[in-house]
Amino acid sequence: MTLSAESPLRNQLVSRLGSRAIVFVGLMGAGKTSIGRRVAQALDLPFVDSDHEIETVSRLTVPELFERYGEPEFRALEHRVIERLVREGAGVVSTGGGAFMNAQTRTIVAEHAISVWLKADLDVLMDRVSKRQTRPLLKTADPRATMAKLMDDRYPTYAQADLTIESRDEKREVITAEVIEALDRYLDLATRRTASAS
Template identity: 70%
Template sequence: MRATGKTEAMDMAALRDRLGRRSIVLVGLMGAGKTVIGRRVAAALDLPFIDSDHEIERVSRMTIPELFAAYGEEEFRALERRVIARLLRGGPQVLSTGGGAFMNPATRQAVARRGISVWLKADLETLMHRVSKRQNRPLLQAEDPRAVMQRLMDLRYPVYQQADVTIRSRDEPKEVIAGEVVAGLARFLEERKETGTAAS
């Protein structure tokens, strides 16, 4: 591993060059690992990492559950859309988005224009195991959280499939999943180069 460090650094530099001004945008349901994987991908590529939920909380001075409670999901989604659009103008970076963000057509269009989307796809058991450790999930404050999560999967997975790159998030070391994300990005950018579609 250490013997290939210099080669890996060169590969990462080449990947950043191909990325251009685009951001790497992680999409997927709560519990898919967008934040923890995003941080590792950002470190590997020497790029800034931003969590859109944290940025929303910073600009609003309220937590996500407080925003949902005070203004409802529709107003939260409007704020989320504006914040992500602003963040995308500051690329390149690794941007982790909330589970519902990619459902918005305007956000998908902005991501397509200024980023490369990566769907971290996880199964129901993996998601429920992970989200059960945290109590700050407004959409899961229900009598049957598992049923809610299944409904979210049924609704959102067909839209997440529009992402540029899909990586299966599963019970593996985070470094393994992050490495697969980087490899998936490299393949995607190589394919775009071959088809003559340059990253802007």
């Protein structure tokens, strides 16, 4: 989905977004980076993948950070990076699967961004992550069981996101359009609430 610079929907959306970021949350394989990049392109906003940003500032890959410093240290660095990104203003940020589990990160995202959970079922996630062998949390004897446990543990928290979009075996353009339509409805409702309160 591409919205031209003159598109009323694009201009309206970006105007109502103001200085807030759009933050994608969800499990690995949900499509946060690919959909996030397309949404950013459609709205002509900058896009940042928080994992890539972490790798840039640390000069280590995410698996190397996990191996050398452990998950708690990685999560602390992840929080600092995401806080900086959402405070920078309007843009699109895709986050790692565990980022939204950090209460401090959820708070900073709620203050400076609109969160979008890309929700996918187990089969879809496993099909996608099996194509990449760089997932530190799936280096277990039974990756499917590990993923199922991650879903059980994390989905109730992801459900706190402002918007939920079903990520499924559908063209990325379709999911992107659904995200943009949901953002439009969400921002429209927020604008109406603000107007009626004043």
